[in-house]
Amino acid sequence: MRVLILDDDEELGGLMQPVLAKYGMDLSLAFTPSQAFEQLDRQAFDALLLDMMLPELDGMSVCRTIRASGKPYAQISILALTARAELTDRIVALESGIDDFVAKPVEMRELVARIGAVVRRHRDNREPPPPVPEPQVHSGLSLSPTHMSAVYGTFEINLTELELRILQPLSEAGGAILSRAEILERIGYDTQSDPGMIDTIIYRVRQKFRDQGLKTDFIKTLRGQGYCIRAE
Structure with a gap:
């Protein structure tokens, strides 16, 4: 190497x-x-x-x-x-x-x-990923990798690549709770990476939706367990 x-x-x-x-x-x-x-x-x-x-x-x-x-x-x-x-x-x-x-x-x-x-x-x-329907819709959240955006209800925000990568496993989990370590693993980081990165990115996504006028948080925090996406 x-x-x-x-x-x-x-x-x-x-x-x-x-x-x-x-x-x-x-x-x-x-x-x-x-x-x-x-x-x-x-x-x-x-x-x-x-x-x-x-x-x-x-x-x-x-x-x-x-x-x-x-x-x-x-x-x-x-x-x-x-x-x-x-x-x-x-x-x-x-x-x-x-x-x-x-x-x-x-x-x-x-x-x-x-x-x-x-x-x-x-x-x-470098391995080509399997084709994924565009957009991906789970638990009321629609993610568009092509347009780097997320839609929830009538609210739409632009995403960075890292925000998109972190939202994808949560949106695909069908409402199941994912720990920060599980999210890190699913986006390709080892468990020694700082889990605080997940907290910061999720806070930032929530704030983007709030700035658009969304009053509720569909990304749920389960204290001591992790995060999940659940439609209201």
């Missing part, structure tokens, strides 16, 4: 190289975004370890540039190396195309596990 690290800490990559080599990972180093793009243009990598605080461009801008590039590396697995742990920052990063996070200082066993999980998830996602 080929991995590229973009971090201006020149010692960090050197420390990582022999450890990752033991797990069959060949680590290449870049210290500036321009160096990283040169390497991405020259050869294929399975994953990019991306520091969030960089010269030239910040990590979020690097990620957006990669995803919008239209080049073969646009779909590379990206893991953010960050000391910033705020949930809002992580959600914005996920919606910008980052796949997962590894906190600094880096714990190598966790890093290896997360690289493997993200690369596997990307490979699985």
